[in-house]
Amino acid sequence: MSKNKQEFVAHITSREEDFSKWYTDIILKTDLVDYSPVRGSMVIKPYGYGIWENIQRELDNRFKATGHKNAYFPLFIPESLLQKEVDHVEGFAPEVAWVTHGGGEELTERLAVRPTSETIICSMYAKWIQSYRDLPVLYNQWCNVVRWEKTTRPFLRTLEFLWQEGHTAHATEEEAQEETMKMLNVYREFSENVLAIPMVAGKKTEKEKFAGAMSTYTIEALMQDGQALQAGTSHNLGQHFAKVFDIGYLDRDGQRKHVWQTSWGVTTRLIGAIIMVHGDERGLVLPPKVAPIQVIMVPIAFHKEGVLDKAEAIYEGLKAAGFRVELDDRDTQSAGWKFNEWEMKGVPIRLEIGPRDVEKNQVVLVRRDNHEKTFVPVEELTDTIHNMLEEIHKGLYDKALTMREENTHVAHDMDEFKDIVETRKGFIKAMWCGDVGCEDRIKDEFSLTARCIPFEQEKLADHCICCGEEAKHMVYFARAY
C-alpha cells in the first residue's frame, strides 16, 4: 500500500523536473515501445501499435469517405527517379539511405530506401494517366519510410517510421488546391475529434515548406513543455513533378496538359503528440477513441462467491456493446497494484467490481482524467460508459485547448518578443513582412521557427516584428520538435 499519495507511480520522472525524461519513462514503462538493436529504430509493441491501428482505422475511414483508394508502391526508388525533381532531391539528399548491393553483387544503379514516395508514384502516374477521363487519381498508401536522422527519439524522430501518404492528380489547379485544403481539414477534424488535440492550421513559410512543393499547409499542436509539434502536412505540388515526370493528359479541348498534384501525410509521430499533450504525473492519458483498452475491469476479492462470474458476464456485455474492454483477472497482482498500473497506461475508465457491488448489482467507475468515482447500477452501465467516454474526450480537448491558450502569447515589437522568449514558453504570435531574412534572424537569435501562417489572421501591428517594414502576415513562432 502506498503511504505517500503523491507517489501513485513511483518511477516516472515528474514533468517539471525533466520533461524529456518523463516522456521516455512513460513510453518505456507503459510498454508502447522498446529500443531495438538498430540505432534510432524502435520496436512498436502491441500496446503502442494498438494506438496506431486505431489511428489508421479512423483516418482510413475518412480517406475512403472522401473518395480515396489505398495502393502500395515499392520501398526502393532508383536513384535516377529520385533525382528528377531538383528541389526535392536537395531537400532529402542528406537523409536518404542507399542500397548499393543485392544478392552479393553491386547494383548498376543505387536504390534509395524511400524517404517519401512522390517520385516513384509520379513515374507510375505518367504511365497510367492519359485522358481527362482518368482524372482525378486519388490514391493513398500506408507504409514505412526511412530518413537517416542524426538525433532520434521514439515516435518523434526515428530512422524508420510508419505513416500514410496520399498522392493525388487533378485536371486543374483549383481542384488540386481544393484537395490540399480538404485533406488538411480531414487531419484537423481528426485531431480534434479523435485525438482530442486542438490544432493551429495554416500555411508553411517558403523556408519551411516541403521540398518540391508549391505550397505546404500544416496543422501544429502545442506540447505541455511549450514546444510545437507539426502533426500533419498537406502539400499542393503544383505541376513541378508533373512536368519533370511528364504526367500529361489529353483534355476535352484536345490539348495535352500536365496534371496538378497534391500529397499529404501523417505519421506515428501523432502518438508522441498524444503522450505530450494529454499525459500527466501518473503517466499516459489516452483519448478514448484511440485507446487500445477503453475500459479496464478490475475485480476485487474475486475468489469470493459470485464476483468473477458477475465480472465475466459484464465483460461479455460490454464487449458485445462494442467497447474495447479487458478484464484483469490476474491473481498475482493486488487490486491496488492494478489501479496504478492501468492508470499509468492511460486507460480512460476503470471498472471495479467487488463483493459489495455484486450484492447491490452495481459497479464502480473511475475516470482516468479527473479520478472521479461513480457507482453505477449494472443495467445503466452501457449508457453510462458511452457518455463517460464522450465526456472524457471533451474534457481532454478542453484541457489541451486551455493549455494552448495559456501558452500562446502576442508580441507587438521586438522587445516584447524577446521578453516572452526569455520568460515564457509556447507559441508567440507576431507580425512578419514575409522576408526569409527576418525568419532566419529569429531562428538564429532565439531558436524559434515560423510554425505557420495561420488561416485565422489577426492584425496585431502594422510592421514586421523584425525589420519594421510593412507586415504581410501574422505568424506563429515556437520552438519545435
Place this chain on the structure above:
RNA sequence: CGGGAUGUGGCGCAGUUUGGUAGCGCGUCUCGUUCGGGACGAGAAGGCCGCAGGUUCAAAUCCUGUCAUCCCGACCA
C-alpha cells in the same frame, strides 16, 4: 555532427578512486495466507559486468578503440 552523462541478472542501482571469490532492492518461479489504492511469510532460479583489443600472476575496476542509449545544442515528420 558538436558538448556532457551512462552501459553490471528482467528492471533500478552499488561496487571502479586504491585491480584479488560479483552484491543489494524490486520483479520472476514454487507453496501458503491475502485482495475496495502498488500485501505478507518460507523456499528457489537467474549475471562470460555493452562489445573488441591491450596492460597484468590476476580486470566490472587501468589503457585504447568501438557500439548503443539519455540529456543539451545545430538539422529534420
